[in-house]
Amino acid sequence: MDTTVTKIGAVVVAELRSAGYMNSTIGNYQKTIKRLADFVEERGGFYTLSLGAEFASMTTSPRTGHFSAQRRFDFGRIVGVFDSYVQSGHVDVSMRTRGGGGRQPATSEFSRLIAAWDADMADRALALATRSAYGRISRSFLVFLEDRGVVSLERADAASILEFLESLLDRWAKSSLFWVVSNFRPFLTFINRGDLIDAVNLTGVKRSHRILPVLSDHDQELLVQACMSKIVSARDSAITLLALTTGLRACDIVALRLIDINWRERTIGIIQQKTHNPLTLPLTVMVTSKLGAYILDERPDSNDDHVFLRCVAPHTKLSDHSSIYRVTKETFRKAGVTDIKAGTSFLRHNAASRLLRAYVPLATISAVLGHANPESTNLYMSVDDDHLRECVLPVPTGARS
Structure with a gap:
């Protein structure tokens, strides 16, 4: 099998056209394929699963120096398509969402923990929307810890919880924190940290019942x-x-x-x-x-x-x-x-x-x-x-x- 990016890319584009994708979408794929080709060319010229994983992990924008959700989506999407071809000989062009809930934990302990949490939710057949909400807040907490130099859950304490919830007020309305807390408790239960659950309870976040309008x-x-x-x-x-x-x-x-x-x-x-x-x-x-x-x-x-x-x-x-x-x-x-x-x-x-x-x-x-x-x-x-x-x-x- 020819595993150059040029060869796989041509197969991918042909499959996208056959599936009826819009020209603008195909154009976005082609731009990412070119970036992948440049990346792989510097590392031997042949695509491998490990090179794909390395490419997908490059989520920091060189222009801003910050995490880019668009970059993560584009790179992850093309790597998923290339991996499907390398592994099965067929191109999987099924739709991929922008899910993921922002940054992923970088340390091995936290990455394994998130994988175990995802597997546990899947085993319990939780609805996809519920799994997404639970996963998003748990990842945010672990990334919050990493940013403060905490790379082990043993070092997380009540103060970490309070600081984390306080940090969310930059992008969440105070009235919405009830939903954050509701989605956060199951993860803390999963990691068997009753002390952290007690810290969440001490915040006194309560649900507000606003009176909604109805159609005239x-x-x-x-x-x-x-x-x-x-x-x-x-x-x-x-x-x-x-x-x-x-x-x-x-x-x-x-x-x-x-x-x-x-x-x-x-x-x-x-x-x-x-x-x-x-x-x-x-x-x-x-x-x-x-x-x-x-x-x-x-x-x-x-x-x-x-x-x-x-x-x-x-x-x-x-x-x-x-x-x-x-x-x-x-x-x-x-x-x-x-x-x-x-x-x-x-x-x-x-x-x-x-x-x-x-x-x-x-x-x-x-x-x-x-x-x-x-x-x-x-x-x-x-x-x-x-x-x-x-x-x-x-x-x-x-x-x-």
Whole structure:
């Protein structure tokens, strides 16, 4: 096998063109291939897995002297493709995400620890979004320790925890630290450091329950009209209406498969990504019609059996919740509803609130939303102003202020 970068690069580019990749994407691959060729040429001229690993580790920008997420993504992507060819004789051009959560620990102890943590989460079948969130905060903590000369967990103490959380305030709102702490505790449990968990608890970070808005009747009508018109694609209409009417989580929309749809009964049946509980939901006529229009007329030919696919090559399932957010955000814009942050969390909240206003029992709403804990549904009572007012008792005559 010819393992020069020129030879492998030509095979890669040909495979990208065959898969229907955009010219701009192929151009980015070619730029990275040229940089890899220059790197390998200085080291004997033939590509090896070890040279690829060395190239992928060059994540510091020579221009700024700082870590470059773009450089890590580009270099890691091309090395993954080259490695697939060297190992199997075939080029794997499946989509790669920008995941990784920033810098990786550099020391061998911390690198092994992160690998073990990733393996443990995979063994427990945690949802990909959960694994990503847990992994991101644990890597950030270990890199934080390395930057301060701490290269062994034995030297990490309560002060390290407090300083780490304080450092996050540069890029996290204080109100968001609850989510950071929630994602951090499982890692500290994994490394069996109860003293560090106690330090986290001492910070007193609490969850804030802000009252979320809901769509007005007018805005909801605008959104539905846009989805049923030609200004929004069938795919994006189906995604938005599905979130609007069922309150499905973004991860469940991404994971939805063709076999999950019961066209005769107009229902979908899934295993939820977050709770791993089964859930069956009815589909409205609007959602069913848009799903049918997408699958019959718009959906690209693909061996991937997920319902919603990327519009451009590779035609695989949508990457993650951010893909759903981009879809709903653009649909809201086209509908003329621009004063609301239109993610699936908002649409989930909106669906629950409308069910509550229609006097649907909380237990039923909890079942529709797939809550593992029925008490989670109580949050939605905070936006039902009319019903809350009905609960207010009159002030007794003669009562003092």
